[in-house]
Amino acid sequence: xxxxxxxxxxxFKDFSFQYFSQAEPTLHDINLTIYEGEKVLxxxxxxxxxxxxxxxxxxxxPFAYKGEIKGSLKIGGKxxxxxxIFELSKKVGTVLQDAxxxxxxxxxxxxxxxxxxxxxxxxxxxxxxxxxxxxIVDMGKLLKSSPFELSGGQKQxxxxxxxMVDDVDILLFDEPLANLDxxxxxxxxxxxxxxxxxxRKTVVIVEHRLEDVLYRDVDRIIVVSDGRxxxxxxxxxxxxxxxxxxxxIREPLHVTAMKYAGIQVTPDMHAGRLATLDIEKVKEPLxxxxxxxxxxxxxxxxxxxxxxxxxxxxxxxxxxxxQDVSFQIHEGEMVSIVGTNGAGKSTLxxxxxxxxxxxxxxxxxxxxxxxxxxxxxRSHLIGFVMQNPNQMICKPMIYDEVALGLRIRxxxxxxxxxxxxxxxxxCGLAPFKKWPVSALSFGQKKxxxxxxxxxxDPKVLILDEPTAGQDYHHYTEIMEFLKxxxxxxxxxxxxxxxxxxxxxxxxxxxxxxxxxKIGDASAVEILTNEEIAGRANLKTTSLYDxxxxxxxxxPSVFVQNFIDYERGTYR
Amino acid sequence: MKAKxxxxxxxxxxxxxxxGLTKLVCFICMTFSVMFSYDIRYIxxxxxxxxxxxxxxxxxxxxIKLMTIYVIIFLxxxxxxxxxxxxxxxxxxxxTNHELFRFSGRYTVxxxxxxxxxxxxxxxASVVPMxxxxxxxxxxxxxxxxxxxxxxxxxxxxxxxxxLRYFPDMIRDYQDIALAQQSRGLDLxxxxxxxxxxxxxxxxxxxxxxxxxxxxxxxxxxxxxxxxGKHKKRTWYVAKPxxxxxxxxxxxxxxxxxxxxxxxxxxxxxxxxxxxx
Numbered sequence: 090x091x092x093x094x095x096x097x098x099x100x101f102k103d104f105s106f107q108y109f110s111q112a113e114p115t116l117h118d119i120n121l122t123i124y125e126g127e128k129v130l131x132x133x134x135x136x137x138x139x140x141x142x143x144x145x146x147x148x149x150x151p152f153a154y155k156g157e158i159k160g161s162l163k164i165g166g167k168x169x170x171x172x173x174i175f176e177l178s179k180k181v182g183t184v185l186q187d188a189x190x191x192x193x194x195x196x197x198x199x200x201x202x203x204x205x206x207x208x209x210x211x212x213x214x215x216x217x218x219x220x221x222x223x224x225i226v227d228m229g230k231l232l233k234s235s236p237f238e239l240s241g242g243q244k245q246x247x248x249x250x251x252x253m254v255d256d257v258d259i260l261l262f263d264e265p266l267a268n269l270d271x272x273x274x275x276x277x278x279x280x281x282x283x284x285x286x287x288x289r290k291t292v293v294i295v296e297h298r299l300e301d302v303l304y305r306d307v308d309r310i311i312v313v314s315d316g317r318x319x320x321x322x323x324x325x326x327x328x329x330x331x332x333x334x335x336x337x338i339r340e341p342l343h344v345t346a347m348k349y350a351g352i353q354v355t356p357d358m359h360a361g362r363l364a365t366l367d368i369e370k371v372k373e374p375l376x377x378x379x380x381x382x383x384x385x386x387x388x389x390x391x392x393x394x395x396x397x398x399x400x401x402x403x404x405x406x407x408x409x410x411x412q413d414v415s416f417q418i419h420e421g422e423m424v425s426i427v428g429t430n431g432a433g434k435s436t437l438x439x440x441x442x443x444x445x446x447x448x449x450x451x452x453x454x455x456x457x458x459x460x461x462x463x464x465x466x467r468s469h470l471i472g473f474v475m476q477n478p479n480q481m482i483c484k485p486m487i488y489d490e491v492a493l494g495l496r497i498r499x500x501x502x503x504x505x506x507x508x509x510x511x512x513x514x515x516c517g518l519a520p521f522k523k524w525p526v527s528a529l530s531f532g533q534k535k536x537x538x539x540x541x542x543x544x545x546d547p548k549v550l551i552l553d554e555p556t557a558g559q560d561y562h563h564y565t566e567i568m569e570f571l572k573x574x575x576x577x578x579x580x581x582x583x584x585x586x587x588x589x590x591x592x593x594x595x596x597x598x599x600x601x602x603x604x605x606k607i608g609d610a611s612a613v614e615i616l617t618n619e620e621i622a623g624r625a626n627l628k629t630t631s632l633y634d635x636x637x638x639x640x641x642x643x644p645s646v647f648v649q650n651f652i653d654y655e656r657g658t659y660r
Numbered sequence: 661m662k663a664k665x666x667x668x669x670x671x672x673x674x675x676x677x678x679x680g681l682t683k684l685v686c687f688i689c690m691t692f693s694v695m696f697s698y699d700i701r702y703i704x705x706x707x708x709x710x711x712x713x714x715x716x717x718x719x720x721x722x723x724i725k726l727m728t729i730y731v732i733i734f735l736x737x738x739x740x741x742x743x744x745x746x747x748x749x750x751x752x753x754x755x756t757n758h759e760l761f762r763f764s765g766r767y768t769v770x771x772x773x774x775x776x777x778x779x780x781x782x783x784x785a786s787v788v789p790m791x792x793x794x795x796x797x798x799x800x801x802x803x804x805x806x807x808x809x810x811x812x813x814x815x816x817x818x819x820x821x822x823x824l825r826y827f828p829d830m831i832r833d834y835q836d837i838a839l840a841q842q843s844r845g846l847d848l849x850x851x852x853x854x855x856x857x858x859x860x861x862x863x864x865x866x867x868x869x870x871x872x873x874x875x876x877x878x879x880x881x882x883x884x885x886x887x888x889g890k891h892k893k894r895t896w897y898v899a900k901p902x903x904x905x906x907x908x909x910x911x912x913x914x915x916x917x918x919x920x921x922x923x924x925x926x927x928x929x930x931x932x933x934x935x936x937x
Contacts, residue, residue, distance in 0.1 A: 153881055175890040183885050190875055191882035194897070195801050195825060202897035207887040209895050219897070251886060444839040464842045473843050479874060480837050483866040493863075494844040541844065 095124035098259060098291050099146065103160035106145060115141045116316045118160070125258075128285050128292040130302050133313035134337050135560040142313060143263055143295045145169070148177035165258060178204075182252030186264040188244035189236070197223065197239070198232035201250045222254045226280065241430055242273035246280065253284070259291045260284070266298050267557070270429055270586040272626040278304050297560045299333070300341035300631060303362045312336065324361025329354040337562035339589070342651075343635045347371055349654055350378035363631050363638075372639045379641060382650040392455075394420040394580050395441070395549055399450035402433075402440055410436045412604045413450070418549075418597075423572070423581045425591045425612065428601035429626040434584050437601065438551050441582075443467045454549075468494075472542035476554040478534035481541075487513075487524050491541045498545075512544040515574065532563040536570070549580045556587060568594050588616060588627060592652060600625045613652065617645040674905065675717035675793065680803030681810060682906040687794045689913035693920035694786050699933035700779045702923055706916065707786035714789045717797050724792045731788050735781045742777055743767075750776040756936040772936060800824040805896035814894055822879070826872075833871055837864050 101121040107114035115138045123129055133139040144150040145162060152174040162169045165180050185191045194200030198219050205215045223229045226246040236244060245265065252260065262281065266274040282305040285292045296302050299310075303324055310327050312320035314336045320327060327333065333340045340348075343363050347354055352374050359365040395418040402411040410433045418424055426434045439445045441452060443464045452459045454470055475481050484490040491512055495505045513519045516536040521529065526537060535555070542550060555571065556564045572594060575581050583595065591598050591612040598615045600608030608621040615621055617633045632651055636644035675683075694706050721728075742749075750772030751757050758771040804821035808814040846860045883889075924931055 147885055149881055149885065153884060174884055175887050178885050178887050185878070185882055185885075187878060190878035193822075193879065193883055193886075195799060196898075199801055199897045203883075203888070204886040206894050206897055207890050209891055209893055212895060212897065212899060215895065215897055255886075439839070442839075442843055444843070464839070465845050465847060468843045468845055471843075473840060475836065475840050477871065479870045480833065480867050481840055482870075483841070483863040497845040497847075545844070 095126070097122045097163075098125045098165055099123040099293075100163040101160070102162070104145075104162050105159040106141060106150060106156055108154060108156040114316060115156075116145070119318060121311065121318060121321065123291060123293065125291055126289045127308045128282075128306070129294070130299070130307045130310045131293060131295045131313060132297055132299055132310060132333075132338055133319075134297070134562050137313045137336075138316040139295050139313040140263065141316075143183075143261055143293070146259070146261055146293065147181045147183040148172070148174040178257075179255060180257055181259045181261055182255055182257035183261045183263065184245070184248050184252055184265060186267050188241060188248050188268060191248050192236045192244060195235060196232065197228055197234050197247050200236075200247050201228075201232075201254055203251055204255045218254060219250075222250045225253065225284065226250045240273070241268055241270075242276060245269065245277060249280070249284075257290070259293065262292070262294045262296070264296050265294065266296055266301050270626045271301070271588055271628045272623075274298075274301050275304055275628060278302060282306070297338065299339060303341060306362070312338070323356075325356045325359050325365075328360040329356050329358070337560070337565075339561040342589075342631050345655075346375065346632060346635060346651055349651070350374045363634055366638075368638050375635075375639050376641070379647050379650055382654060391420040391422070393417045394422075394455055395582075396453040396456075397441075397450065398453065400437070400440060400447050400452070401449040402436060402445065402447050410604050411440065411447075414601070414604075414606045415450075416599050416606060416609055418580060418582065420580055421575065421578055422597055423575045423583075423595045424597045424599060425583045425585050425595040426599050426601060427584075427586055427591060427615075427625060427627060429586075432601045432625070433604040434601045435553065438473065438553065438582075438584055441467075441551065442471055442473045468545065468547070470547060471549045471551060472545060472547035474535075474538050474542055474550065474552045474555070476557055478531070478538045481538045482526055482534060485525055485527070487518065487521055487526055487529075487537055490526060490537055491544050494541060494545045508544050508546075509540075512540040515543060515577075516540040516570065532559060532567060535567065539570075543574070543579075547579070549582065550574070551582045551584070553584045554587075555583055555585070556590060564590075586627070588630060592616060592630060592648070593655070600627075611649075613645050613649045617648055671718055671797075673716065673718050675713060676797050677900075677905070678797075678909055679806050679900045679902055679906050680798045681806030682902070682909050683794050683798050684803070684806070685910045686913035687790055689917040690790055691787050693917045694783050696931065697920045697924055697933075698776075698779050698783075698931045699920075699923055699928060700775065700782060701933065702920055703779065703782045703786055706920075707782060707789075709916070710786055710789040710793070713793055717793050719793070719796055723796060727792065728788070731785070735784055738784070739777055739781055742780065743773070747773060749773065753932055754934050754936050758936065775935070795824075799898060801896070802898045802900060805899040808894075808896070809899070815889060818888075826875070829875070830868070830872060834864065834868055837867050837871075 099122065101119040104116065104119040105114050106116040131139050131142060141150065144154060146164065148169065150156060151158060158170065164177065169177060192200055193203050201219045201223055202215050205218060219232065220229060223232055226249050228243065228246050228250060239247070265277055269277060278301065281292060284290070294302055307324060309321060310324055311318060312332060319336060320330065320332050328340070328344050343366065344354060344360055347360065352371055354360050358367045358370050397414055397416050400411055400414040401409065403409045414437065426437060428434045440447050443462060459467060482490055484493055488509060491509045492505050495508060513522055516539055518533070518536055518540055526534065529537065556567055559567060568590065571581055585591065595612055598610065598612040599606060600615055600621055602625045607624055608615050616627065616630045619629055622629050630648060632648045633644045636647035641647050690706055690710065694703050697703065747767050750770055753776060754772040756772060760769045760771065762768040800821040804817040807817040807820070841864055846863060
């Protein structure tokens with residue numbers, strides 16, 4: 090590609106940024122040019138500065154988050170320092186991560202119109218323009234819907250339309266996949282690609298789920314690490330360089346599989362996307378590797394710890410949230426409950442914890458019926474950790490937070506301390522015992538909430554989306570920690586739509602769709618079953634697709650081998 | 661679910677189609693007219709009117725069932741406590757004493773006291789349907805648009821509408837947090853002593869405040885990124901021009917208020933209607 094002919098739209102030159110609240114600069118000497126009509130992916134572990142970089146583009150830095158800027162950043166040929174946030178918002182449209190939180194209007198139409206309202210566009214013209222943009226993102230028929238009636242993917246489309254209505258030159262997507270299930274994420278990437286191709290706008294995507302973004306073409310990937318640019322190259326080149334794994338960013342699984350099979354990845358294999366991969370070059374070694382793997386002996390079954398029998402639940406008569414759900418969970422298992430948003434998986438957890446009472450059926454803990462037991466009584470057996478730690482933490486000091494549950498139970502203070510110490514120890518928080526909660530990162534706060542549950546010594550731990558919003562590094566940290574807990578005998582149930590998590594950590598997966606259980610098998614079997622994966626808005630893992638491509642008869646064996654190999658080599 | 665209590669659901673009828681401004685004006689006029697007067701005849705008239713409006717709005721009783729129960733409990737308590745603390749207040753006001761029977765000492769039951777207390781609870785009870793109509797039939801953004809049109813700064817108006825908007829979300833958050841805290845053993849049920857319960861509710865408020873602050877930061881960023889506050893003025897996607905029905909309704913509200921004032925000044929000569937002299 091000949092870049093000299095293209096017009097640069099974003100130019101960072103010796104750019105540095107330091108938040109006033111921090112001692113060190115977050116971005117150092119950034120030199121980066123993005124050209125008109127390019128589609129660029131920004132990746133990096135959290136804390137690397139990739140979100141900061143994004144915020145510099147849309148003007149939240151320095152207008153909302155104050156700090157010191159050195160060097161120059163030109164957008165559309167003009168220094169951003171000389172513009173204000175409104176002028177910038179005409180050039181750069183930002184779709185924020187949380188589609189729920191950025192829904193400003195009460196209806197779809199109103200939300201899309203928000204930018205026009207602020208520009209004092211006349212009502213009639215506004216309505217026409219809103220209609221036009223809403224149709225581009227397939228929301229034209231839903232202009233009157235309220236956010237409560239929309240799915241996560243639809244909400245994201247609305248925010249997308251809300252920035253396109255301004256006819257911006259640059260579209261910036263901040264972690265567009267973070268809150269979407271795998272199948273919806275795929276549609277979102279498709280939509281971004283379609284708009285990019287049709288309008289030839291410049292698209293910048295900030296995301297750490299590399300493989301999912303690469304489902305469609307991108308021109309360049311920019312890797313940010315420690316506030317500097319660590320790589321700036323095409324996907325194919327990046328896959329053959331040994332950069333991602335060193336920085337703790339997850340490579341696409343097919344690339345990992347190739348590396349396990351001893352293949353030296355080169356740019357001419359076009360390994361950036363599975364769709365472009367030159368299969369002939371990699372087929373032989375992959376098949377050979379697959380045959381070399383020995384099958385592991387399955388572990389002996391442990392006694393059942395939690396059992397649901399024909400559970401049904403409904404809030405109102407019209408819609409059944411759970412219908413006749415039965416399953417068994419064995420002691421010491423690590424289980425994932427998966428399914429689309431609104432499928433009933435959170436409700437299932439609520440029923441187990443006693444937050445709501447089942448209409449039919451029963452729940453057994455070691456053959457003991459839990460019917461009639463209050464939330465408090467069940468909490469001796471079952472701990473529940475919410476997705477957002479900020480919704481759980483209510484004490485300013487870490488020690489007090491972890492001790493809270495014990496204190497409420499009236500445990501003597503001298504007994505509390507060793508229990509809290511142990512919980513903090515397990516969670517790797519022992520050095521922070523006397524610290525305030527506010528000094529911790531998001532991931533550490535999450536561990537505080539887990540520690541406060543562990544202090545109560547539950548036999549079963551239920552976690553809602555334990556890794557949401559975490560990059561690969563922190564994800565691994567949390568999951569390895571849960572794994573360790575699990576090995577110490579705690580049965581762990583996770584509500585998730587992260588397929589990597591399912592595959593890697595939970596041998597057993599229960600799939601809920603429309604309130605019914607549609608699958609209950611090993612994670613590998615679920616993610617290699619196109620029918621179940623499709624119905625639950627999951628997608629088959631790319632390993633499965635790779636296995637099909639190279640012509641393996643039973644793709645699930647290949648996937649299982651991959652997981653076993655990974656466990657064997659790294660941990 | 662409780663969260664549905666304050667959710668706005670669009671309908672097409674006379675009350676829903678009124679502008680938010682009209683509804684606010686009428687609400688204030690009618691509330692003020694019953695708050696000002698202690699004439700039970702007039703209060704019953706206004707109550708009847710508000711029940712008719714409620715019927716016209718097409719709202720379902722089940723939408724306000726929970727609220728109604730709370731109000732009844734509150735009124736009953738109010739009725740009882742008023743009697744407990746000032747059983748003779750009616751006599752003081754009306755200056756006569758028609759005793760029906762006596763419990764002991766100053767606790768007598770008089771017609772005056774009964775009239776005073778019944779009047780007082782009808783006052784409160786008549787405001788409730790109007791408040792419900794206003795909350796449930798007004799599109800918060802449209803309301804903001806109307807406020808802006810009568811000269812209130814649009815940033816303030818928008819802040820108000822967002823507050824109405826996020827109220828259901830906050831209730832939802834509160835419920836989630838309350839459940840999670842209960843699973844740690846925090847007891848919010850009546851089994852626990854009141855003092856402890858209040859303390860436990862405080863424990864829920866801290867995470868609620870923090871998650872609300874997160875939400876506010878996010879929404880204000882989102883609004884700024886889309887040009888909120890750029891100009892001194894803005895237009896409104898949902899603005900409704902004031903129509904005949906609006907002017908008529910506001911006039912009607914004003915008449916009700918004027919009636920109450922006139923009754924007080926010219927007919928009764930005081931805020932109380934005294935049938936005993």
